[in-house]
Amino acid sequence: MSLMDWNEKLNVGVDQMNDQHKVILTYMNTLYDDYQANKPFPVLKSSLDSLKDYTIKHFKEEEEYMESIDYDGIASHKIIHEKLLKTLGEHYKNITSTQKFHDDFFHFLKFWLSSHIQGIDVKYGKLINCLLYTSPSPRD
Ligand code: FEO
Numbered sequence: 001m002s003l004m005d006w007n008e009k010l011n012v013g014v015d016q017m018n019d020q021h022k023v024i025l026t027y028m029n030t031l032y033d034d035y036q037a038n039k040p041f042p043v044l045k046s047s048l049d050s051l052k053d054y055t056i057k058h059f060k061e062e063e064e065y066m067e068s069i070d071y072d073g074i075a076s077h078k079i080i081h082e083k084l085l086k087t088l089g090e091h092y093k094n095i096t097s098t099q100k101f102h103d104d105f106f107h108f109l110k111f112w113l114s115s116h117i118q119g120i121d122v123k124y125g126k127l128i129n130c131l132l133y134t135s136p137s138p139r140d
Pocket residue numbers: 021058059062077081116117120121
């Protein structure tokens with residue numbers, strides 16, 4: 001069973017970011033499925049590395065996107081990203097040192113995905129979609 005399936009509540013209204021969030025979701029679900037199936041630690045570690053590396057790439061590109069649209073909430077969003085990466089790093093350190101995954105790590109992943117995307121990421125999507133629909137047309 002998947003950790004979390006894509007749903008419309010996760011739609012931030014920006015295709016590039018939606019696509020990246022779907023990749024993160026796929027990495028999370030693969031890792032969770034393999035964990036549930038008791039796959040060997042090196043298999044899980046490989047997925048964990050992919051998830052961590054892609055998350056770092058996503059945060060960087062999302063921040064560049066927010067800069068490109070002059071999003072005024074970027075400073076606080078960056079701080080939230082830093083905190084998430086810090087927590088992810090702490091889990092990573094614990095997992096790699098003990099060579100064990102725990103349910104609380106997956107609770108963190110699910111919480112991050114659902115609350116951060118739905119509560120924080122959607123805000124820049126609302127801004128850009130508001131700008132797109134309120135910009136004067138060439139005939140105005
Ligand atoms: Fe899509 Fe702010 O992470």
